[in-house]
Amino acid sequence: MNSSPSKSARTTASPKSASHLHIPVEHTTLANGLRVVVSPDHSAPVVTVGVYYQIGFRLEPRGRSGFAHLFEHMMFQGSENAGKMEHIKLINSSGGLLNGTTNYDVTNYFESVPSNALERVLWLEADRMRALKVDDENLRNQRDVVKEEVRVNVLNQPYGGFAWLDLPPVAFRNWPNAHNFYGDFADLDAATLADVQQFFRTYYAPNNAVLLMLGDLDPAEAFALAKRYFEDIPPGAPPPRADVTELPQTEERHGEVQERLGPLPAIAIGYTMPPRESEDWFAAGLIDRILHGGRAGRVYRKLVLEEQIAVDIDGGADLIESNGPTQMVTRIYHKPEFTSEGTVAVFDEIIEDLQRNPVTLEELDPVKVKFRSDFYSMLETGMGSHMPRFGLMHFLACFTLFDGDPHRINTILDGFLAVTPAHVQAAARRYLVPQNRAVLFRKPVNLPAPANSLVGKGGAR
Amino acid sequence: MSSPIASAVSRRSEPPALAPERPVEWPKRTTRVLGNGLHVVLAEARTFPRISANLYFRSGNAIVAHRAPGLADMTATVVRTGTASRPSRRIEEDLRRMGASLGTHAGADSSSIAAVGLAESSSGILELIADLARNASFPDEEFERERRQRFEELRIERTTPGFLAGERLRRVLFGKHPYAVVAPTEDQVAAYTRDELAEFYRHHYIPGDSLLIVVGDFAADAMLDQVEKTFGDWKAPQPEPPMSPEPPKPSGRRVHLVRMPGNVQTQVLVGNLAITRRDPDWYRIVLANSIYGGAFNSRLVMNIREQKGYTYSPRSGVTPLRQHGYFSVSAAVRNEVVAATLTEMFYEMDRMRSVPVPADELESARNYLTGVFSLGVATQDGLIGQLSTVYLDQLPEGYLESYREHVRALSAEDVLEVARRHFDSANAQIVVVGDREQIIDQAALFGPVTEYDASGNIVPPRPLDVMEA
Numbered sequence: 001m002n003s004s005p006s007k008s009a010r011t012t013a014s015p016k017s018a019s020h021l022h023i024p025v026e027h028t029t030l031a032n033g034l035r036v037v038v039s040p041d042h043s044a045p046v047v048t049v050g051v052y053y054q055i056g057f058r059l060e061p062r063g064r065s066g067f068a069h070l071f072e073h074m075m076f077q078g079s080e081n082a083g084k085m086e087h088i089k090l091i092n093s094s095g096g097l098l099n100g101t102t103n104y105d106v107t108n109y110f111e112s113v114p115s116n117a118l119e120r121v122l123w124l125e126a127d128r129m130r131a132l133k134v135d136d137e138n139l140r141n142q143r144d145v146v147k148e149e150v151r152v153n154v155l156n157q158p159y160g161g162f163a164w165l166d167l168p169p170v171a172f173r174n175w176p177n178a179h180n181f182y183g184d185f186a187d188l189d190a191a192t193l194a195d196v197q198q199f200f201r202t203y204y205a206p207n208n209a210v211l212l213m214l215g216d217l218d219p220a221e222a223f224a225l226a227k228r229y230f231e232d233i234p235p236g237a238p239p240p241r242a243d244v245t246e247l248p249q250t251e252e253r254h255g256e257v258q259e260r261l262g263p264l265p266a267i268a269i270g271y272t273m274p275p276r277e278s279e280d281w282f283a284a285g286l287i288d289r290i291l292h293g294g295r296a297g298r299v300y301r302k303l304v305l306e307e308q309i310a311v312d313i314d315g316g317a318d319l320i321e322s323n324g325p326t327q328m329v330t331r332i333y334h335k336p337e338f339t340s341e342g343t344v345a346v347f348d349e350i351i352e353d354l355q356r357n358p359v360t361l362e363e364l365d366p367v368k369v370k371f372r373s374d375f376y377s378m379l380e381t382g383m384g385s386h387m388p389r390f391g392l393m394h395f396l397a398c399f400t401l402f403d404g405d406p407h408r409i410n411t412i413l414d415g416f417l418a419v420t421p422a423h424v425q426a427a428a429r430r431y432l433v434p435q436n437r438a439v440l441f442r443k444p445v446n447l448p449a450p451a452n453s454l455v456g457k458g459g460a461r
Numbered sequence: 462m463s464s465p466i467a468s469a470v471s472r473r474s475e476p477p478a479l480a481p482e483r484p485v486e487w488p489k490r491t492t493r494v495l496g497n498g499l500h501v502v503l504a505e506a507r508t509f510p511r512i513s514a515n516l517y518f519r520s521g522n523a524i525v526a527h528r529a530p531g532l533a534d535m536t537a538t539v540v541r542t543g544t545a546s547r548p549s550r551r552i553e554e555d556l557r558r559m560g561a562s563l564g565t566h567a568g569a570d571s572s573s574i575a576a577v578g579l580a581e582s583s584s585g586i587l588e589l590i591a592d593l594a595r596n597a598s599f600p601d602e603e604f605e606r607e608r609r610q611r612f613e614e615l616r617i618e619r620t621t622p623g624f625l626a627g628e629r630l631r632r633v634l635f636g637k638h639p640y641a642v643v644a645p646t647e648d649q650v651a652a653y654t655r656d657e658l659a660e661f662y663r664h665h666y667i668p669g670d671s672l673l674i675v676v677g678d679f680a681a682d683a684m685l686d687q688v689e690k691t692f693g694d695w696k697a698p699q700p701e702p703p704m705s706p707e708p709p710k711p712s713g714r715r716v717h718l719v720r721m722p723g724n725v726q727t728q729v730l731v732g733n734l735a736i737t738r739r740d741p742d743w744y745r746i747v748l749a750n751s752i753y754g755g756a757f758n759s760r761l762v763m764n765i766r767e768q769k770g771y772t773y774s775p776r777s778g779v780t781p782l783r784q785h786g787y788f789s790v791s792a793a794v795r796n797e798v799v800a801a802t803l804t805e806m807f808y809e810m811d812r813m814r815s816v817p818v819p820a821d822e823l824e825s826a827r828n829y830l831t832g833v834f835s836l837g838v839a840t841q842d843g844l845i846g847q848l849s850t851v852y853l854d855q856l857p858e859g860y861l862e863s864y865r866e867h868v869r870a871l872s873a874e875d876v877l878e879v880a881r882r883h884f885d886s887a888n889a890q891i892v893v894v895g896d897r898e899q900i901i902d903q904a905a906l907f908g909p910v911t912e913y914d915a916s917g918n919i920v921p922p923r924p925l926d927v928m929e930a
Contacts, residue, residue, distance in 0.1 A: 043508050044839035045483035081474045085758070085767055090476055092758035093825030095832010114832045116480040123476050144770030144795075151726040152774055152793040158620045215839070216483065260723070261620040264613060294562065296553035305549070308606060311613040335613070366558040373560025373579045376509045385842035386833060 021410045023379075025396065026219045032235040033207025036226045037396050037406045039214045041389070047215035048389050049121045050110035051129065052397040055203035057181040058104045058324060059242045066183010069102040070146050070191060071199050075109060076100070077138040079128035084138060087124055094120055097386055102181075105323040106401060108394070112387045115216035119225055122211075126229035129209065132200045136193055143188050150182050158261040162442055163268030163329055170255030171270050171438035176242040177325050205236025210400045214389045244324035246272070252434040256441045264311060266442040267340050269347065270327035271432055273317055276402065281319060282415040283427035288317045288328050289367050289374075290359060290424070291350065296366075298350050299330060309343050310334045320395055320412070323402045327438070340441045354428045358421040368417050375413055485835045487861055488844065491681040495689065497696055498669035502848055503684050504676045506841050512583050512677030513841045515575040516590050517853055519672075520665035523569045523639035523782075524703065529657060531645035533567035533665075535611060536658045540574065540666075541565045542603035544596040549603055552589070559585045565593070569640055570783040571853060572665065577841070580678035587675075587691045594666050595695055599659050611650050618644060619915045622728035622793065622894045625719045629892045629913065630732050633717055634787055636709040646916075668692065669699035672852050676844045708734060708785060711888050714908035718901060719894040721915060727799050727895035731806055732789035733885040738781045738854045744867045745879035746788070750779050752826045752876065753813050753884070754790055760809045761790065769805070771798045783854065788883055799893060800903035807889075813880035817873040831865040 027037040060068040078084045091098040096113030109128075111121050154160035165182060172178035211230065213222045249272070259266065274280035291299050292315035303310035310332050317328035334343045382391025392409070399408040491503040522533040541563060542549045556563055561578025574593050578586050618624045628643050635641035673692065675684060711733075736742055747755075754761030754777030765771045775792040790810075794802045818826075837843035851860045893904050897912065904910055912920040 041508060043506070044835070045485055046836050046839045082476070085763060089758045089825065092756050092829045094479060095828045095830075095835065097833060097836065098757070112836050114482065114835055116482045117832075118480070119477045120479060123474070127474070141767065141770045145766055145773050148726065148771070148793065148795060149773035151795070152772075156622060156724055156726040156793065158617050263616040263620065293557060294553065296550075296557045301550075301553075304610075305606070308609075311610050333613075335609075366554065369560040369579065370557045373511065376511050376579075377577065380509045380511070381840050381842055385840045385846055386836045388836065388839035388843075 021413065023392065023409055025406050025409060026223075027400065027406050028223055030206070030227060030231045032231055032233055033205075034226075034230050034233070035210040035400055036223060037210060037212045037400055038217065038219045038222045039212075039389075039392065039396065040217055040219055041214065042216050044388065045115045045216045046112060046388055047115045047118050047121075047213060047217055048110065048112045048387060048393055049118070049125065049214075050108050050212045050393045050397060051125045051209055052106050052108045052212070052401060053204055053209045054105065054401045055107055055208070055239070056103045056105040058176045058244055059203075061199075062175055063187065064191065064195070065180045065187045066146070067187070067191060067195065067199065068107060069182065070142065070188055071196060072100050072102045072107050073142040073146060074132065074134055074138065074196055075128055077134045077142060078132070080131040080133055081127050082124060083133075087128070090120060090124060096121070103321065104326070105321070106397065108397065110387070110390065110393065112390075118213070118217060118222070122225050122229045125211070126233065129204060129206060129230065130233045132197065132204075134193070134196065139191065139193055139196060143191070146183070146188060147185060150185075154182060159259065159266060159333075159442065162266060163270070163331055163440060166255070166257050166442065167268045167270050167327065167329060167438060167440050170253050170440050171272065171327055172246055172325060174244060174246050176244045177246060201236065203239050205239070206230060206233045207235040208239050210397050212393045212396055214393055246325050249435050253438040254440075255438065256443060259442045259444045263336070263444055263446075264333045265336060265340050265444060267332040267334065267343060268329055268440040268442070269332070269344065269437060270329045270440075271437045273319060273322075273326050273328055274427065274431060276319075276323065277415070279423060280427040280430060283419050283423040284317060284328060284431060285319055285416050286364070286367060286371065286419045287354070287424060287428060287432070288315065289371050290354070290363065292316055292330065293367060293370055298354075299332075299347065302350055303332060303334070303343070303346060307346055308335075309338045309346060321398050323398075336444075340443075344439060351428070351432045355425065355432065358425050361421065364419075364421060364424070368419075371416055372413060485838060485865070487838060489681070490848075491685060493685060495668065495693055497693070498671070498699070499692055499695070500670070500672045500852060501685070501688050502672070502674045502852055503679075503681045503688075504674075504844055504848060505679065505681055506676050506844055507678045509841075510580040510678045511577060511841060512580050512586065512675060512679060513575070513577040513845050514586055514590055514673070514675045515573055515845055515849060516594055517672040517674075517849065518572045518665050518667065519570070519670055519853070521567045521569050521571045522642070523705070524665070525661065526639035526642045529645075529653060530642045530649050532653060532657060532661055533572055535607065535650070535653055536661045537565040537567040537572050538607050538611070539599055539604050539658055540593055540597045540662065542607065543598045543600040544592045545598050546596065547592065549600070552593075555585070555589060559589075561586050561589075563589075583679055583684070584687055584691075587687060591691045591695070597662055597666075599655055599662070601655055604655050604658065608650060608653065612647055615644060615647055615650065622721065622724065622726070623791075625721070625915060626728045626730040626791070626892045626894045628917065629717050629719055629894075630730050630789060630890060632917075633711075633715070633890045633892070634708060634732060634734055635785075637706045638708040638785070639705055640708070640782055640785060663697075664700050667697035667699055668695045669697065672849070674845055674848050674852070676841045676848070705784060711890060714887070714889055714891060716891045716893065716904045716908045716910040718897060718904055718910055718912045719892065719915065720897045720912060720920065721894055722896055724895045725796070726793050727796050727893055727900050728791070728793050729799060729802055729806075730789060730791045730892040730894075731803070731889050732787050733883070733889045735779055735786045735788040735883040736781070737783065737786045738850070738856060740786075742879050742882065743781075745871060745875045746779055746883050748826055748830060748868060748871050749813060749876045749879050749884070750777055750788070751830055752818055752822060753777050753809060753880075756826070756829055758825070758829070760812070761806065764809060765792060765794075765802055765805050769798075769801070771795065771802050781854070796895060796899040799895075799900045800906050803891065803907055807886050810880070810884045810886040810889075813876070813884055814886065818876050820873070823871075823873050823876065827868050827871065830868045834864055834868075
């Protein structure tokens with residue numbers, strides 16, 4: 001453990017130099033293997049607490065698509081000393097907010113509360129780490145809720161699930177990376193209470209988790225509370241890890257799905273990213289921002305502003321939060337009067353330029369400034385304005401679970417800010433290649449007449 | 462293998478009591494009205510080296526809804542695409558160089574230019590906001606490009622159930638009042654001219670009575686000097702606000718069905734006119750709403766999600782626009798349970814109106830509101846949101862500081878009274894968006910049905926309905 005007297009995350013950055021964050025971070029491991037990370041900040045009387053389990057939808061059992069997420073819902077349905085709805089009631093009535101999310105490689109449960117409720121939150125999280133107490137009715141109820149979640153987010157929304165659900169089955173061949181993460185309804189229906197308890201025993205042991213506490217707290221007290229509430233929860237056997245390795249890809253992969261509601265053809269282009277924290281991985285982080293950094297990004301500039309083929313584009317890569325194969329994905333919504341094939345050809349010109357010509361410092365330096373600024377924004381919020389430091393918590397959890405070192409939060413930026421034009425070019429040549437990418441077309445069922453039939457040259461009908 | 466379930470000793474345990482509350486210290490605010498009438502509010506929040514600066518004008522889409530719906534929106538969109546000295550590309554590159562993101566938006570009652578970025582670039586960020594507010598040039602080609610994008614956005618909105626439900630509710634609640642219109646038609650967008658945009662800009666992007674909020678990592682004195690230097694010499698005349706017709710007073714429940722053939726889920730939205738933040742009932746209705754459906758731990762969520770599994774996403778809310786507010790309840794539900802959902806929504810509304818809230822539920826809801834309010838002080842985005850509420854709605858200066866005391870003073874009687882006044886279940890308007898054939902019979906149980914297509918046109922009723930009418 002080390003401790004820092006600083007009150008908040010100050011930096012000593014000058015505009016051109018690599019910045020040095022000084023976020024106070026302390027960590028320990030309890031006797032049962034539970035890792036505990038704290039980061040004090042007394043600027044407001046609130047704390048954010050999270051428990052991250054190292055199990056995500058990538059790691060869920062074969063033939064049980066959607067189970068990790070369904071299970072996440074079950075964690076709100078009752079534990080040994082807190083019945084159904086009591087978790088939610090206790091947090092809300094303490095003046096706090098809570099939620100949980102299922103991700104590729106982790107599932108998290110988190111609360112933001114006034115700091116006088118810290119102990120109560122720990123009691124609750126410990127209670128449900130110790131024992132889940134749910135019945136068949138809870139399972140039936142949450143299965144129904146999850147189906148409505150899938151309908152409202154995917155089946156009944158224009159471009160629902162695009163492309164986080166559409167692209168992995170095209171891009172990957174290994175089931176853990178390539179299946180339907182929200183779950184086929186048949187698989188959800190097949191889930192039993194026995195499956196739920198088995199999953200809990202396998203993956204929800206303290207030695208497969210990290211507890212994080214951030215905000216208005218005293219580290220020594222926080223560690224003492226963690227010990228008091230969590231340390232007597234028995235450890236489990238080390239959980240099995242799904243083999244998420246992909247066999248080498250030899251050619252570009254293609255897929256096509258229907259868009260039932262939306263009027264525009266859409267394209268997702270995914271490039272599989274370099275191994276975590278390799279030199280190319282840091283370069284890929286900058287490539288992502290060179291291509292996708294807002295309206296100054298090369299893809300928006302070319303496809304939306306200059307060529308006016310696309311109506312909108314976005315893109316990104318979840319580098320820090322992935323612990324296995326992951327892609328940088330560009331999403332393009334283009335005008336119906338252009339073909340998807342032709343649009344990809346113009347996109348390819350952007351990629352070829354990045355491979356052929358080194359990026360200038362005049363472009364790269366501002367991209368780094370924006371990268372740093374966005375990193376701070378992410379740390380401060382990351383999940384709405386009422387979950388203070390959610391992003392900081394999220395990254396601390398990933399660095400702890402994947403790299404064994406939460407202190408990377410203070411140094412990770414240096415790796416990105418040290419990337420040179422030569423790194424960018426080399427990584428673009430190695431990774432932005434057809435045999436490392438997947439292209440998905442999402443085609444509207446009913447293509448409308450092009451909207452430019454409405455507007456003549458003068459802009460009137 | 463040791464198993465936590467088998468080996469954990471079952472021990473009854475109670476949740477620990479709350480520790481003594483730490484006081485919420487609102488960041489010190491510096492407020493100043495510049496000579497040109499611009500209201501400036503500064504708050505230091507120095508955890509991360511960022512600043513957020515938002516400039517708000519007190520005119521939005523409502524003020525032009527009678528002649529050009531959505532014109533304020535389109536004006537805000539085109540404002541960022543060029544000034545007298547900066548073409549579009551330069552603006553975007555300047556932003557990146559300062560580590561900044563920019564948003565220009567218009568709502569019903571206001572237009573805004575907002576930027577967040579690195580504290581070390583504060584002066585450049587303020588100068589860019591001022592340049593956009595004072596010198597926007599409305600380049601023709603940028604306007605045409607944005608117009609085309611707006612067409613496509615409108616088409617996507619017209620396939621989004623939540624949008625269609627909200628649009629229809631606003632229509633039926635507000636009638637001839639400008640708040641009735643939330644989006645233009647494609648024809649209306651086609652009719653905008655560059656000169657109209659420039660005229661809206663000239664009349665409404667003005668310093669007088671406008672509001673600049675800056676939150677973040679700075680010293681207030683130095684920031685105030687910077688603001689004065691950047692915005693102090695800006696002068697423009699201030700127009701008179703127009704009067705708006707009153708919204709209708711509906712009598713009886715009516716059902717408004719928006720057809721989306723083949724939809725696998727129905728968007729349900731129920732609402733009635735209520736109040737604004739300036740109404741003495743405001744704190745009461747916020748508390749009643751959080752008990753009814755405004756929190757995870759609320760009656761509506763417990764009922765139709767956690768007990769019945771009809772929906773993932775039930776919620777209720779009060780939307781306070783400047784002149785009027787409304788209360789609404791929404792849920793996306795499977796098609797078979799539309800009638801059942803409406804029954805429970807009205808049951809819970811009527812329960813709020815007829816039975817006093819039990820003491821523990823009241824206490825829990827008060828704690829929820831006061832606690833969540835303090836969470837909002839802990840991020841720059843939260844602070845901007847809270848401060849803009851106070852100053853845009855012209856609430857009393859101590860609103861933020863006294864909010865928690867006001868909420869703590871509320872009783873079960875307050876909740877009952879406000880529900881009787883503003884949860885108007887007898888005259889609520891009901892919107893359902895979905896596959897007509899699967900939901901029409903269920904919807905018709907709750908009142909006379911009017912049907913619309915996704916473009917908002919009334920669809921002629923079928924012969925049977927005509928005979929009944």
